[in-house]
Amino acid sequence: MDKTSLANYPAHTYKDNQVSIQLNCRGASEYTKISFPVKYGLFSRIETREVIFEFNLNHEIKHAKSKAAEWIHPSEWLKRTMGNDWVYYSTGGYAGVVESIGEYYLPNLMYQTNSLLGGKPFETAEVAKISKNWHKIFSKINTSKTMPPAITQWIEKIKQFKPGDLTQKAEQLFGISGARTTVLPPDARHSDYDIIPLTIQDGCLYKCRFCKIKNKKPFIERSRQDIKNQILALKSLYARDLTNYNAIFLGEHDGLNAAMDLILYAAITAHEEFGFDTAYMKKPMLYFFGSVDALLNADERLFERLNELPFHTCINIGLESADDKTLSILGKPVSAQNVKKAFERMQAINQNFEQIEMSCNFVMDRDLPASHNRTMLELLRGRDRTSAKGSVYLSPLQFGNPSREVLFDFYHLKSQSRLPMFLYIIQRL
Ligand code: SF4
Known part of the structure; x- marks a missing residue:
């Protein structure tokens, strides 16, 4: 994508004491294998005291994590697939994961599979809460008069987009x-x-x-x-x-x-x-x-x-x-x-x-x-x-x-x- 096309995705940021928002963040443009979390592509992010949510260019949720102490590990996150499954990416304590699957993060799936590794993250209260209730949590975020119009419109669009x-x-x-x-x-x-x-x-x-x-x-x-x-x-x-x-x-x-x-x-x-x-x-x-x-x-x-x-x-x-x-x-x-x-x-x-x-x-x-x-x-x-x-x-x-x-x-x-x-x-x- 050249600079002219990137101009169609202008960056906007907003921050107050409740929320921080970045529209059109530029993630990595090539897939890589690295031992810390990398986000790919163009996306937008909202962070509150409790959660971090990321959305794709169609205003659909893509990644989510909780900032609560009960979240399994601060470097781990949920990713939503186009098939509308949530996948929990765990570090597996790093040891053994990269040798076993060739990747630094282990995908934990919501359905039965043949994996020999991983735990049951979807059975933990915090992961269940975020994967099931992300939209309710998002709905509580209020727009304010101090927000630039691009930010307000973005929030409203996401609120309109229901889990159904x-x-x-x-x-x-x-x-x-x-x-x-x-x-x-x-x-x-x-x-x-x-x-x-x-x-x-x-x-x-x-x-x-x-x-x-x-x-x-x-x-x-x-x-x-x-x-x-x-x-x-x-x-x-x-x-x-x-x-x-x-x-x-x-x-x-x-x-x-x-x-x-x-x-x-x-x-x-x-x-x-x-x-x-x-x-x-x-x-x-x-x-x-x-x-x-x-x-x-x-x-x-x-x-x-x-x-x-x-x-x-x-x-x-x-x-x-x-x-x-x-x-x-x-x-x-x-x-x-x-x-x-x-x-x-x-x-x-x-x-x-x-x-x-x-x-x-x-x-x-x-x-x-x-x-x-x-x-x-x-x-x-x-x-x-x-x-x-x-x-x-x-x-x-x-x-x-x-x-x-x-x-x-x-x-x-x-x-x-x-x-x-x-x-x-x-x-x-
Ligand atoms: S393993 Fe055999 S049955 Fe399964 S998809 Fe491949 S060819 Fe078909």
């Missing part, structure tokens, strides 16, 4: 593609999960028995017209706040299995329509999932073309296991031999294409045969050197069951891997 409107907006978002995004790729952490969901295909190829996020839809591609319609509807829904986005998730569960031309069409059209060239947030990112067969069948030209796009592309492949016995237990209809071939192709792509990162997932569970970890480590160690590119994500099979023992297993496996290894926390939009 945010629920409705999330429903509109899900309605654009026809379904909620039930799982985001683990690599979306590089954009703090601030992605715009664009569905280029529905369903998946395998319908694996173990999978908790699958749906009944067979794999089917969307038409170009459908994709264009989604893009235009998303552009209108994200509206003024679009400038705070630079990342797209091409859903649903096997974007890589879609035709090369369709993938490229979706990425290029979204980039143009969303104005990523001039967005406040820099360095556009493109995320999607892929299956073993999609990767083995993918035309090499797809990667050549993706590498030339103005995106850094992360493709996450669900390998799950390199062991036939485990694949059969999981009910995943692929062979260990093809999993190994897919893994080798991922490494070649990571080496040959600077703007593409292929990552993969393996499951982890104490009840799986010993051959699962052994064959996985044979792949991850069967390389003559370590590499910083091509993360391997381990996904615990159990939901709602944080476990120290499984976490210990994870660290043990990580210490033996020659590729970066992290836990996959399954998160929805």
Whole structure:
């Protein structure tokens, strides 16, 4: 975004002994990994003696925290997603969080997931109060005659925007593609999960028995017209706040299995329509999932073309296991031999294409045969050197069951891997 466009977001500040307000704060314009809280994009902030709330350019609440002594930690905060979930970002005491998930802050979710870390922040009174009653708290803030008109108007607009409107907006978002995004790729952490969901295909190829996020839809591609319609509807829904986005998730569960031309069409059209060239947030990112067969069948030209796009592309492949016995237990209809071939192709792509990162997932569970970890480590160690590119994500099979023992297993496996290894926390939009 150049200086002329930034002039559309003039900074205004106001302070009295009750409240401090800053409109159009300029947050970081690139996602970063750092051990203190960073806010991204253009946003506005209000601070009282009790709370700090931050709002996006559509006057929708984005972040919130309490200043009460009962708040778990002063460096922790709540973030509201476009799907209208609250996520509590905790430090996890820092120790172990960055090694486990590759990020300095741990997202604690309101719903059951497979995370091995974190507590139950939503069960604490202060977090529950802020996430449920932020609008009531905000409504008590009075405008005063000494406030500049821009500040008064901003307060009034936020008061008009009721929590029910945010629920409705999330429903509109899900309605654009026809379904909620039930799982985001683990690599979306590089954009703090601030992605715009664009569905280029529905369903998946395998319908694996173990999978908790699958749906009944067979794999089917969307038409170009459908994709264009989604893009235009998303552009209108994200509206003024679009400038705070630079990342797209091409859903649903096997974007890589879609035709090369369709993938490229979706990425290029979204980039143009969303104005990523001039967005406040820099360095556009493109995320999607892929299956073993999609990767083995993918035309090499797809990667050549993706590498030339103005995106850094992360493709996450669900390998799950390199062991036939485990694949059969999981009910995943692929062979260990093809999993190994897919893994080798991922490494070649990571080496040959600077703007593409292929990552993969393996499951982890104490009840799986010993051959699962052994064959996985044979792949991850069967390389003559370590590499910083091509993360391997381990996904615990159990939901709602944080476990120290499984976490210990994870660290043990990580210490033996020659590729970066992290836990996959399954998160929805
Ligand atoms: S793991 Fe992937 S391919 Fe298997 S059922 Fe789930 S979404 Fe489909």
